[in-house]
Amino acid sequence: MEAPMAEDEIKRQVGSIVSRAKEALSEVREAVVRTSQIGKLKIDVALLRREQEKAFARLGAKVFEMVEDGELSLPEPLDPLVQAVRHLARQIAEEEAELAEVEGA
Template identity: 30%
Template sequence: MAADPKQSEAFRQLQEAFNSAQSQMTQLRQQVEKHAELARAKTQRDFIQTEKERAFRELGEAVFKQVQKGRLELSSTFAPLLKAIEQAQHKAEAQAREIGDLLQEGEEAAQRLKQKNAGGGHSGVAPRTKKL
């Protein structure tokens, strides 16, 4: 028996479609792998940058402490940076004092309210009578 030419053509078209889909899947997989590799590289770069920034911050803090203690003297070119750090410290201290004051005021208000509520039933005045 000879194969039906319509079935052979349909089989050939199906085979071509399958091969095309396989090729597209391979390309898609390669693109996904490339993007994943790029994402890993960027994440690693960000981690390294964060590590570097932390090291610089720690170095700066250590140098600043040494300058404050008088163990290290920097050239006058660093004066604006030192002044900026000192101003930032003063702002942080003022903010901390303000927060402390607000907390203290809240605590005092809470104490007054607590005392008022505890002594509220003993005013020495007879309670009002309700009208029926």
């Protein structure tokens, strides 16, 4: 009679082990899915931020163009930014002229 009880105990233990393994696999699966979702969302946010930066750059370029053409005047606190852009434009022109000289030589 002891054999069937031992067999029942083995079945119960195996069933318990299988149940715990299923739970562990389910937790791992959930963690993988969550990590994948987080990764995808981080990439999506980064791409949207990059697109936003490009839109800001286009907006700034258009505003600067309108200021230079006299179509728009900006509040005085923005003057340093306009001056910085003008200064950089002059530096770029100087460097491009020097590059043209060196390439032509």
